[in-house]
Amino acid sequence: MGPRQASDPNAMPLEDFIAETMNILKTSPHATEICVERVKALRFAEANGGYDAFFKNFNHAMTAAAGR
Numbered sequence: 140m141g142p143r144q145a146s147d148p149n150a151m152p153l154e155d156f157i158a159e160t161m162n163i164l165k166t167s168p169h170a171t172e173i174c175v176e177r178v179k180a181l182r183f184a185e186a187n188g189g190y191d192a193f194f195k196n197f198n199h200a201m202t203a204a205a206g207r
Contacts, residue, residue, distance in 0.1 A: 149204060151177050 144150045159175045174182050184193040 147204070149200070151175065 156175060160173055163170060163173050163175070180189075180193060181197070184190040
């Protein structure tokens, strides 16, 4: 996502993302969806009834990070 993401302290470092993704592919070769741990709160928020709270907290964090 470019320079902004590279300097975003909340962004997952690319090396970590690749390492975790490769580990998932290696240990779960028949997986139909690959989700790193860091994304699971968002991925499953609606299913576990926590979407509104997640969305509110996420937006608050993004607004604070942007200095608005």
